[in-house]
Amino acid sequence: MRFAEGLGTLLVRMAALSVVGFGLSLCLSGALPGGGLLSLICGALTAVVAAALSLLFYAIIGLSAFFIEDTAPVFWVWQKLGFVFGGLMFPLDVYPSSLQTLASFTPFPSLLYAPGRIAIGAEPAFLWHATLVLAAWAVFATAFAQLAFQRARKALELNGG
Amino acid sequence: MNTWRFLTLLTETNLRAALSLRTATLLQAGFMCLNNLIYFAVWVIFFRRFHDLAGFGLRDMQLTFGITAGGFGIAVALCGGLRELSKMVVDGALDGYLTQPKPVLAQALCSRTIASGWGDLVSGLLMAGTSGKVSLLHAPWLLLAILLSASVFVAAGVAFHSAAFWLGPVDSLARSLWEFLITFSIYPETIFGGGVRVLLYTLIPAAFSGFLPARLAHRPTFETAAAAIGGASCVVASALVLFARGLRRYESGNQIGVR
Numbered sequence: 009m010r011f012a013e014g015l016g017t018l019l020v021r022m023a024a025l026s027v028v029g030f031g032l033s034l035c036l037s038g039a040l041p042g043g044g045l046l047s048l049i050c051g052a053l054t055a056v057v058a059a060a061l062s063l064l065f066y067a068i069i070g071l072s073a074f075f076i077e078d079t080a081p082v083f084w085v086w087q088k089l090g091f092v093f094g095g096l097m098f099p100l101d102v103y104p105s106s107l108q109t110l111a112s113f114t115p116f117p118s119l120l121y122a123p124g125r126i127a128i129g130a131e132p133a134f135l136w137h138a139t140l141v142l143a144a145w146a147v148f149a150t151a152f153a154q155l156a157f158q159r160a161r162k163a164l165e166l167n168g169g
Numbered sequence: 170m171n172t173w174r175f176l177t178l179l180t181e182t183n184l185r186a187a188l189s190l191r192t193a194t195l196l197q198a199g200f201m202c203l204n205n206l207i208y209f210a211v212w213v214i215f216f217r218r219f220h221d222l223a224g225f226g227l228r229d230m231q232l233t234f235g236i237t238a239g240g241f242g243i244a245v246a247l248c249g250g251l252r253e254l255s256k257m258v259v260d261g262a263l264d265g266y267l268t269q270p271k272p273v274l275a276q277a278l279c280s281r282t283i284a285s286g287w288g289d290l291v292s293g294l295l296m297a298g299t300s301g302k303v304s305l306l307h308a309p310w311l312l313l314a315i316l317l318s319a320s321v322f323v324a325a326g327v328a329f330h331s332a333a334f335w336l337g338p339v340d341s342l343a344r345s346l347w348e349f350l351i352t353f354s355i356y357p358e359t360i361f362g363g364g365v366r367v368l369l370y371t372l373i374p375a376a377f378s379g380f381l382p383a384r385l386a387h388r389p390t391f392e393t394a395a396a397a398i399g400g401a402s403c404v405v406a407s408a409l410v411l412f413a414r415g416l417r418r419y420e421s422g423n424q425i426g427v428r
Contacts, residue, residue: 081200
């Protein structure tokens with residue numbers, strides 16, 4: 009239920025921010041991305057799926073509160089790993105090959121880098137690869153979240169009164 | 170009891186309270202260290218590829234980042250109440266401090282500690298110390314630079330949050346301005362144009378929390394020391410004046426509390 013609530017908030021925020029973000033990018037670059045409208049639509053759809061998956065990972069981080077009390081530090085590290093391995097500050101293509109390989113073992117390229125790359129016109133093979141990787145991470149995250157929740161319920165100590 | 174003794178005891182009490190949740194405190198500090206190191210990895214990748222940015226290399230970035238992290242760490246570890254200052258003003262929560270015979274601002278700032286700040290301080294010292302830009306002989310200058318950076322972070326935060334006396338709930342605005350200050354502090358001064366540079370020496374004083382202290386630690390000269398100390402003093406004095414003037418407009422929250 010909390011996930012659905014978060015997803016609703018996320019979609020509303022995403023819609024508002026994409027209007028601002030897209031408008032600003034259009035003003036600054038003065039043109040639509042080279043891939044055309046189809047790439048933009050594919051990029052937007054991938055971004056929605058990736059955002060929902062990010063939310064699932066945040067839920068897992070939230071569940072860690074059952075074991076470590078304060079989850080903020082885990083969130084900071086997750087966020088910064090996103091900066092590095094998600095190509096948020098610099099495109100992954102400029103990274104040394106060893107780091108690119110390391111990044112490919114994390115969910116961050118599919119969550120952050122892939123939607124942007126698809127929106128600006130990636131080759132179809134990249135689109136299919138990104139979709140499959142995203143689906144694999146979604147299966148993993150769902151299973152992990154359920155397992156974490158079951159463990160958390162066992163670890164829960166109730167203060168009655 | 171004089172004010173310094175009072176503040177030292179208050180800080181000790183805050184530390185003891187934080188350490189009563191030992192695991193949570195150590196986790197916060199440790200993860201903040203890790204967080205800073207991961208963030209810095211982005212710059213390592215950048216400088217490996219592009220070598221320098223307007224004459225600013227990886228070592229310079231490491232020193233500036235270290236001093237900024239250290240200064241920020243001290244600021245939030247010792248003055249953890251800063252982040253809530255505008256909320257205290259709006260909620261009328263300064264009442265409890267006004268009845269005490271000690272300065273209101275000092276009490277409000279030192280009312281809590283933020284454990285992750287210790288992680289910032291440790292990682293900051295580690296990064297600045299291993300940057301290769303500061304010799305052992307210049308270590309006292311490095312400490313002075315970190316202290317100056319900390320005082321600017323606290324003072325600028327006080328100034329931003331003091332806007333609440335006039336404008337009401339400015340919590341998010343004050344936090345955003347403070348985050349701008351942190352962000353701009355770690356970038357090299359040389360990449361900014363005239364207009365932005367003026368802003369960084371005045372309204373968002375990143376020059377005094379980042380690049381001037383870094384210059385002082387790397388190559389201490391009389392001119393740099395005068396500019397860094399003078400600039401930090403001006404920011405601190407402005408913040409104190411703003412808070413004192415704002416406090417005259419403060420309206421009680423009619424809260425009953427015991428401290």
